[in-house]
Amino acid sequence: MKDKLSIVKIGGNVIENKEELAKFLNFFSQLKGAKILVHGGGKLATQLAAKLGIESQMVNGRRVTDAKSLEIITMVYGGLTNKNIVASLQAKGTNAIGLSGADGNAIQAHKRPVKEVDFGFVGDIDGINATFLNTLITTGVTPVFCALSHDGEGNILNTNADTIASEVAIGMSKIYETTLYYCFEKKGVLLDIKNENSVVTDINTSKYQELLEQKIIADGMLPKLENCFHALHNNVNKVCLGDIEMIQPNAKLFTSITL
Template identity: 50%
Template sequence: MIVLKIGGNVINNPATLHESLDYFASLLEPAVLVHGGGRKASQVITEMGREPVMIDGRRVTDLATLEIVTMVYAGMLNKDLVAQLQARGTNAIGLSGADGNAVLAQKRPVKDIDYGFAGDVTAVNAPLLDALLRLGLRPVLCPITHDSHGQLLNTNADTIANETATALAGMEHEVSLRYCFELPGVLTDIADHGSVIPELTPESYARYRADGQIAGGMVPKLDNAFAALRAGVTEVVIGDIASLREGRGTRIRLNRD
């Protein structure tokens, strides 16, 4: 199975989004799409007269913000992606975490920062996703989850992708987790798109981090990738849509072949 995650920079670029949906529709394996859309959410929040609040790349989600991001993620973006996939002959079904109890989360505890109605994933309903895939449907998961007590929560889409891949791997599927973003892979020099690292193991990752060549927002993404592999996911690949199409990008492994 394949779990493909597309981020806000992909969604905001019509040409890249179309290429990504073409790629997803062309996959021969059962596949799940997980999408973000933070930039569009921030745009709508601003248009509605509010100020988006981000801390360390994560959105502070008060009740009014939660209402807006639910409309954007679970409504406009999710249904637009489903409609575009249907136009490509892919029988997609859009889900929030509350639909079919697909993704359960808990409100993030307040420590140094109160992120409001941000959710941390506690469970993914892998049997539901597996059943939908066996029916020939392709789930499209948005970043809205729930706590099983009637409260919706805003959850990081990278985390949902990681947890979804892990849950499906737990059902003895071979799962490939693919992160599609705007760069051709993990770079040693962010200004040089030719500096793609073709493969990362825990040992080489540690060296690149120690040298400062991998830093910032790429660190939590890679930490999640290695966590997914340790939990049974077969492979993780990170890159832009051209790289994923051509079998390139950065391949994350626990050991060298």
């Protein structure tokens, strides 16, 4: 029987809220068993870019990353945000290590080909170095990933944090029974965006199609759900969506995704 591994991704709205982030890191530090944390940080990168007079361009919710934007993203994701999270986890008794995809050759990617849109220095993931990550985990270290990968040719690539979390969960499923948690500001997928408690607690493939047709799942939730089903189709055991309370032992109100 495989040991269990939790992969938890937190979004920018949690990171930007100091109280919520502190609360989440308490919950994460108390989470039993092997675990990996993946974080974004796009809002802070956008704010810093604006202060420096660099315009941030988004297409379909995805950031276009030119050379100047990449410098800012690397500083914010891999530096400020990542190291503050790692330091906070150390203070809470979790022996964390901050990583980009380049560290330990952890996440290999290639620059996204230009089709309708040139996304610039954006990476699509090719593989996860599960052996390296397992070495860290088995020595009691908790990896904390920022949203950066690399191409093996000396280039850092901006990579969607939801995708990193999904691919890490898939890569580690060869060794562990993996559960993927997407933590964001909502309690789950909502039937009514104005009603915070209208959570769809269970979504399978047919329910997903129904919600798509009703346009209940739309906009930024679309790529998130695509990552969920991609993970499940590639041996991830379980995927959940919800707010930071979801990773508490007795959590009840969140969305579980199944095939």
